[in-house]
Amino acid sequence: MAKFTTKITTRIQKFIEAQKIFFVATAPTSGRINLSPKGMDSFRVINENKVLWLNVTGSGNETAAHLAENERITIMFCSFEKIPNILRLYGKGKEIKPNDKEWEKVISLFPKTPGTRQIFDITIESTQSSCGMSIPFYEYKGERDDLNDWATEQGEEKIEQYWEDKNQTSIDGLPTNILE
Template identity: 40%
Template sequence: MDLSGSGNETISHLLEPGNGRITIQFNAFTGPPKIVRLWGHGRVLECGTEEFATFVNSQEVQTLPGTRSIIIVDIHQVGSSCGFSVPFYDFKEYRPVLNDFFEKKRQKFEAGNASESMDRYWAYKNAWSMDGLPGMRRGLLAGKRDNVVPIEKMVGPLVTKRYQGGRGVAAEHVLLIALVSFILGIMLAMYGPGLVELVQAFDASRLKNTIAHVSL
């Protein structure tokens, strides 16, 4: 079960074309040291879709407030390692903060406050990944429908420009377009008249051949 939060990397990278890889890691914080990893490919069953509802009903899943998807992993490899440096931890209790936050949000929305809708939250925080990959489809649709400007998750000089998610053009792309345009301009200036004469000569020759063919 995938709960809502400010991050959205799992969904975005599972939906990324050619990707879909996911690793689940278990650490032994008590007893003998051990790390177990499950490697596989994941599928996203997004909240609000027929696939999500079918899975939740058939598996009798008790969803929590703010549940945004179910992640299905087709595991193809399982491996373990020593875990010698994994520290000891004692579990104390679960934090109720996240569940309480989204439960209050649900109550406010049902009381008539449209700004507290999960769609708007997903549009603001879960429509895009940190590097600009598209995330929740429902968030993307809500963003367009309600004109929600997504949060900027990365700032500073190390922000990647490779992915813009349709929200802009990378600087290197602008430079490439400018360079190609400059080269084409020079070529047209140098060889333009000759190209025009060549095209005109080609058209005249084709016209003569057409007339000769019709005459025959």
């Protein structure tokens, strides 16, 4: 049976911190729903109603476009080891970019990561936990270095060119405002 709360409890925070992967879902008012797996050391619980997620350069920038339009975001964690559990965080998000005034404060909470593009500041409106008894067991074997290696090889200048070439609009043509 699903259990809803209006905040991230200590128990929920511990569950989040133990996970190696999470999934981010956003949707425009009209268009495709985006659902993406995320990893790395890129998620922080700030308090019972606020989380930060560091996002790195990728093939698209759907989350930024969708949040600029309607702020809605869902984050899902699920346990692939030990006790079954699925956790969803429902909230409203906003983008923080390197030229924003709060950038230095929030970036200091994360390790230096090549290709860092933005941080999403998410206000949690509710959480939902459910059993996850049908989720299979998977064994965590380690992080992939591929994206970090690619971003390091590109360097800041080529990363910014990549943003200009490939990250300015969503797949549905919405602006991401990456270069503002």
